[in-house]
Amino acid sequence: xxxxxxxxxxxxxxxxxxxxxxxxxxxxxxxxxxxxxxxxxxxxxxxxxxxxxxxxxxxxxxxxxxxxxxxxxxxxxxxxxxxxxxxxxxxxxxxxxxxxxxxxxxxxxxxxxxxxxxxxxxxxxxxxxxxxxxxxxxxxxxxxxxxxxxxxxxxxxxxxxxxxxxxxxxxxxxxxxxxxxxxxxxxxxxxxxxxxxxxxxxxxxxxxxxxxxxxxxxxxxxxxxxxxxxxxxxxxxxxxxxxxxxxxxxxxxxxxxxxxxxxxxxxxxxxxxxxxxxxxxxxxxxxxxxxxxxxxxxxxxxxxxxxxxxxxxxxxxxxxxxxxxxxxxxxxxxxxxxxxxxxxxxxxxxxxxxxxxxxxxxxxxxxxxxxxxxxxxxxxxxxxxxxxxxxxxxxxxxxxxxxxxxxx
Amino acid sequence: xxxxxxxxxxxxxxxxxxxxxxxxxxxxxxxxxxxxxxxxxxxxxxxxxxxxxxxxxxxxxxxxxxxxxxxxxxxxxxxxxxxxxxxxxxxxxxxxxxxxxxxxxxxxxxxxxxxxxxxxxxxxxxxxxxxxxxxxxxxxxxxxxxxxxxxxxxxxxxxxxxxxxxxxxxxxxxxxxxxxxxxxxxxxxxxxxxxxxxxxxxxxxxxxxxxxxxxxxxxxxxxxxxxxxxxxxxxxxxxxxxxxxxxxxxxxxxxxxxxxxxxxxxxxxxxxxxxxxxxxxxxxxxxxxxxxxxxxxxxxxxxxxxxxxxxxxxxxxxxxxxxxxxxxxxxxxxxxxxxxxxxxxxxxxxxxxxxxxxxxxxxxxxxxxxxxxxxxxxxxxxxxxxxxxxxxxxxxxxxxxxxxxxxx
Numbered sequence: 001x002x003x004x005x006x007x008x009x010x011x012x013x014x015x016x017x018x019x020x021x022x023x024x025x026x027x028x029x030x031x032x033x034x035x036x037x038x039x040x041x042x043x044x045x046x047x048x049x050x051x052x053x054x055x056x057x058x059x060x061x062x063x064x065x066x067x068x069x070x071x072x073x074x075x076x077x078x079x080x081x082x083x084x085x086x087x088x089x090x091x092x093x094x095x096x097x098x099x100x101x102x103x104x105x106x107x108x109x110x111x112x113x114x115x116x117x118x119x120x121x122x123x124x125x126x127x128x129x130x131x132x133x134x135x136x137x138x139x140x141x142x143x144x145x146x147x148x149x150x151x152x153x154x155x156x157x158x159x160x161x162x163x164x165x166x167x168x169x170x171x172x173x174x175x176x177x178x179x180x181x182x183x184x185x186x187x188x189x190x191x192x193x194x195x196x197x198x199x200x201x202x203x204x205x206x207x208x209x210x211x212x213x214x215x216x217x218x219x220x221x222x223x224x225x226x227x228x229x230x231x232x233x234x235x236x237x238x239x240x241x242x243x244x245x246x247x248x249x250x251x252x253x254x255x256x257x258x259x260x261x262x263x264x265x266x267x268x269x270x271x272x273x274x275x276x277x278x279x280x281x282x283x284x285x286x287x288x289x290x291x292x293x294x295x296x297x298x299x300x301x302x303x304x305x306x307x308x309x310x311x312x313x314x315x316x317x318x319x320x321x322x323x324x325x326x327x328x329x330x331x332x333x334x335x336x337x338x339x340x341x342x343x344x345x346x347x348x349x350x351x352x353x354x355x356x357x358x359x360x361x362x363x364x365x366x367x368x369x370x371x372x373x374x375x376x377x378x379x380x381x382x383x384x385x386x387x388x389x390x391x392x393x394x395x396x397x398x399x400x401x402x403x404x405x406x407x408x
Numbered sequence: 409x410x411x412x413x414x415x416x417x418x419x420x421x422x423x424x425x426x427x428x429x430x431x432x433x434x435x436x437x438x439x440x441x442x443x444x445x446x447x448x449x450x451x452x453x454x455x456x457x458x459x460x461x462x463x464x465x466x467x468x469x470x471x472x473x474x475x476x477x478x479x480x481x482x483x484x485x486x487x488x489x490x491x492x493x494x495x496x497x498x499x500x501x502x503x504x505x506x507x508x509x510x511x512x513x514x515x516x517x518x519x520x521x522x523x524x525x526x527x528x529x530x531x532x533x534x535x536x537x538x539x540x541x542x543x544x545x546x547x548x549x550x551x552x553x554x555x556x557x558x559x560x561x562x563x564x565x566x567x568x569x570x571x572x573x574x575x576x577x578x579x580x581x582x583x584x585x586x587x588x589x590x591x592x593x594x595x596x597x598x599x600x601x602x603x604x605x606x607x608x609x610x611x612x613x614x615x616x617x618x619x620x621x622x623x624x625x626x627x628x629x630x631x632x633x634x635x636x637x638x639x640x641x642x643x644x645x646x647x648x649x650x651x652x653x654x655x656x657x658x659x660x661x662x663x664x665x666x667x668x669x670x671x672x673x674x675x676x677x678x679x680x681x682x683x684x685x686x687x688x689x690x691x692x693x694x695x696x697x698x699x700x701x702x703x704x705x706x707x708x709x710x711x712x713x714x715x716x717x718x719x720x721x722x723x724x725x726x727x728x729x730x731x732x733x734x735x736x737x738x739x740x741x742x743x744x745x746x747x748x749x750x751x752x753x754x755x756x757x758x759x760x761x762x763x764x765x766x767x768x769x770x771x772x773x774x775x776x777x778x779x780x781x782x783x784x785x786x787x788x789x790x791x792x793x794x795x796x797x798x799x800x801x802x803x804x805x806x807x808x809x810x811x812x813x814x815x816x
Contacts, residue, residue: 016465061491065494068502075479075483084465144507145507
């Protein structure tokens with residue numbers, strides 16, 4: 001008998017019919033003798049509906065009250081699923097975040113989990129109940145309702161699995177696993193049977209939206225066995241996210257190709273090459289609460305340096321304006337930018353032990369005359385920024401060049 | 409400076425626009441220097457929508473889960489009103505039933521309030537906050553969410569007013585007070601400036617649906633000054649529900665005329681007139697969870713007795729069938745019934761000190777050839793059962809006969 005935590009997203013509980021299907025899936029696991037804890041999101045669309053209501057009332061909705069409001073979304077689905085399970089003759093009990101006591105800090109709309117009191121859940125499980133927990137929400141030490149931010153239901157699932165020392169945390173989504181890249185761009189893209197946590201982190205943060213990155217970090221930290229599965233397919237083993245590299249000889253050098261087109265780049269040219277210049281440029285950006293992703297500094301001519309970084313496209317105009325206002329103060333020759341860029345990354349723990357991966361990547365792009373604007377590397381990934389219009393082409397040729405369409 | 413509890417029903421918070429109007433009304437009271445606690449229902453229609461969802465999932469929805477589900481309705485409105493108040497520059501804070509800690513018993517869907525922990529509310533009020541509390545809901549000693557049953561938001565308002573020793577509990581509805589009778593039947597019906605608790609109890613239980621009867625009982629028990637007001641009129645003092653009879657010389661003998669057509673009568677004829685016969689008849693009815701309203705027993709011929717009682721019309725067929733099945737056992741000659749009846753009652757504390765009120769009532773009805781089928785009296789009311797088709801006529805002539813159209 002295993003203890004399994006299953007997390008279902010908004011599409012999986014988007015209607016009464018879907019909720020009944022989830023109940024039937026849960027029932028199968030229960031019949032096999034497993035203990036099951038289910039974590040649910042709100043019905044798809046519901047959170048957005050509530051946020052719109054809030055904005056109709058207050059242009060900048062109060063964060064505390066926004067959490068009171070949106071946390072009702074999951075409270076509806078847990079009650080309905082508990083009913084559906086009882087309708088199948090199972091014992092079931094719903095829990096809000098506050099009822100479990102998923103203790104968080106008081107950072108409304110983006111709270112962090114501090115502790116989970118799992119004692120009640122454990123005794124209810126032992127009494128034969130399926131436990132149905134509202135994802136995405138918690139409660140602070142003063143009893144205020146908090147939410148964990150978008151995608152927080154994944155984090156709830158993983159955190160519960162960690163607290164209960166579950167045998168597996170299954171994340172049910174509308175895809176059946178993690179792919180070598182987006183099948184909409186490369187039809188030959190292949191589902192990975194396993195992927196390491198480190199790779200998954202790179203894939204997630206680079207725009208593979210299967211799992212929320214915080215939940216992956218959480219799973220890695222607490223060694224939770226995480227599996228991504230489709231909630232719409234009866235069979236299928238999904239993708240298992242593993243802690244260690246596969247010793248398999250057949251291990252692919254790279255596991256996947258991630259990409260995103262949410263970024264824009266800002267370049268500050270001809271800055272005096274003196275200590276503190278990076279801080280002079282990025283300090284005000286950070287103060288304006290703008291997230292910076294890639295940062296590259298290059299030596300320029302005449303004791304000056306060129307400085308380039310990327311921000312979210314939504315922050316592009318604001319960042320550009322801010323730096324142009326600062327241009328004289330920091331002594332820059334020019335501030336330019338481009339919001340028609342895309343980032344493409346190859347990810348794989350195998351590249352640690354293989355040389356020449358970077359040059360293979362650059363050669364492949366060069367053969368298609370795709371110009372590389374920025375390069376950034378880590379232990380297990382190489383990212384390049386290119387003109388947005390070449391994105392699909394770049395992903396396709398890289399997928400083929402690294403043989404990702406072939407089973408590992 | 410006064411402490412005022414204001415309760416707004418579902419129609420008053422039925423849209424974003426309405427919620428903003430409530431916020432403006434609350435702001436006016438706050439500007440006058442009062443402390444304000446607001447109790448809200450769910451947006452009109454929302455509770456029914458949620459109950460329908462539940463029934464779509466489970467034909468007999470689990471009571472615990474139903475409370476988890478429907479309690480989200482008020483959680484949405486309290487968050488939205490708190491936002492609307494903040495948008496007007498006020499300090500505001502929402503509380504669910506569990507967050508206040510409105511402790512109830514564990515009778516899901518019809519829980520009773522046991523205790524209210526008002527300490528947090530008090531300190532938040534002293535800090536200048538408008539407190540916005542979810543009506544209709546509480547929490548049991550194990551932390552399970554409970555609801556108080558239909559109309560429970562009124563009870564929450566009165567219970568909070570009692571716990572906080574508020575100066576007044578204002579119930580905002582879609583009518584501007586309690587009337588001498590239904591103005592749709594008698595256009596001359598007049599709003600009462602005051603009504604006693606006892607009269608209000610009789611009026612409410614007799615079908616004047618302005619206030620939920622439990623909340624009136626609660627207010628009487630804890631001496632909460634209760635006022636019914638319109639949430640759609642800017643001005644107006646509504647109707648104050650008082651603890652004591654008005655010493656005013658002008659006090660009317662009767663205050664109002666209540667009626668309902670929700671009942672049906674069952675008559676058991678020719679039962680042996682022996683001890684225990686009432687129990688033989690009404691025991692099985694009570695066991696079947698059928699509420700009985702009026703009960704009348706009359707001596708018949710030959711040591712037999714005739715026994716008549718009324719039940720809700722929805723229970724009519726079931727009750728009639730049950731007693732016909734029992735007819736032989738209890739030795740009755742015949743069991744008959746009628747579901748085309750109406751009950752009309754005159755209510756007033758003034759009738760205690762006036763003789764002849766009953767005979768005035770009967771004379772008025774006789775003059776219109778309205779036959780009286782049953783009579784039942786209490787200290788402050790006289791009820792008659794008549795043929796349903798005469799209901800409007802009876803109410804009109806009684807309203808005129810007792811001079812209710814004239815200001816007291």
